[in-house]
Amino acid sequence: MTTISPSPRPLTRKGQETRQRIVDAAAGLIFRQGVAHTTIEDVRAAADVSSSQLYHYFDDKPALVRAVVDHQADTMIGGQETFDFSTLEGLRAWRDFLVAAQREHDCNGGCPIGSLGGQLAETDPEGRAHVAEGFKRWEATIQSGLREMQARGELTPDTDPDTLALALLAALQGGLLLTQVKRDTKPLEAALDAMIELVARLSGGSW
Amino acid sequence: MTTISPSPRPLTRKGQETRQRIVDAAAGLIFRQGVAHTTIEDVRAAADVSSSQLYHYFDDKPALVRAVVDHQADTMIGGQETFDFSTLEGLRAWRDFLVAAQREHDCNGGCPIGSLGGQLAETDPEGRAHVAEGFKRWEATIQSGLREMQARGELTPDTDPDTLALALLAALQGGLLLTQVKRDTKPLEAALDAMIELVARLSGGSW
């Protein structure tokens, strides 16, 4: 579900499949090697297409990268629909899931969206906008959980669920970055545990 | 104070000045445009040196980038020596300082070290190691503050100050990343306020 889609180019089924294959290949390569070190030739080979196909479906490399950003946002957000952000148990299950996922990658790659943010923010304004949009959608899912929590009276009335959701997402991003750099899941664990602990304590105090 | 310095090349005063000029120029450019979009030619022009000088002082571009990482770590950590991490007022003053600093840059650039981490982690193992080292030093200053706080009895005995310091740093990094991507200081404020609120509440509860 791409939020920013300007040109409704006519695409046959086969075309959509090819396009998707390109995006998938690009997403994998970019996740593993970063934007700058992923060449069009790399993507071309990995997706098993010709270079003209790449430029048939995408105007240029930045356009492909934007498609990857949207794709990663879709994947990431979709993969978390199973978690319940409106209970402490749900939040803790989410935390365990995220930590396990990092361990599986040996702490490589960081956040599929966040790491793109750091790479694009100062060099690709449009790409940055797409990342911001992805974060916004992600934030929304956390927000709705916390709002529900508050509606049930399990969160202090003077707590702003939206601000708390933003803080939670920030802690997650920072935890992932530190984990990626240190190749150790401790930072991610510490960051999420701390924020969840705060949520727990906000079920009674004031903030 | 570079922690990793293998080759003690003989340098005259003039040489050191030139080298420093190169690192300063590179640091500024990289902060503003990222590693990949900063060319040796850019640095050469900004530092007003010849290309042979660049390769006289640095083996290659990655080596220059490592020097920049160390330089940014020194700068960042040095610039925070004035803050007292052992009191809530100190932490809040630090928070205000960081937020103000981001506002001054119009939320551009993100964290001088953290943003480098995201760019180097998967493509430059040595660079990543330098970033990790920088974080380690940064962490240490926060740790000592929180330990002192605990020693004064202002922090619950069953709180681990080192883990809390790590969480604080993670929240900061995530806040900076989101702030950079959204071009809005709210994420940084939310992240730091949340963590400081937790610290405040850990002056009485259990964790």
Next chain:
DNA sequence: CACAGAATGGATAGGGCAATCCATTCCGTT
């Protein structure tokens, strides 16, 4: 002052990579 090594200048090679171009083939529609 003479010598060695450091510092500087500038030109250039050489590789990598984004993007273009011209065909050719496939596919749906009438």
Next chain:
DNA sequence: AACGGAATGGATTGCCCTATCCATTCTGTG
């Protein structure tokens, strides 16, 4: 079956950028 547009193939262009090379000028030391 014929037509138009989509999809594909692969060669090629042209630029950007890292790194090297050789020559020349400083600077400190004995």
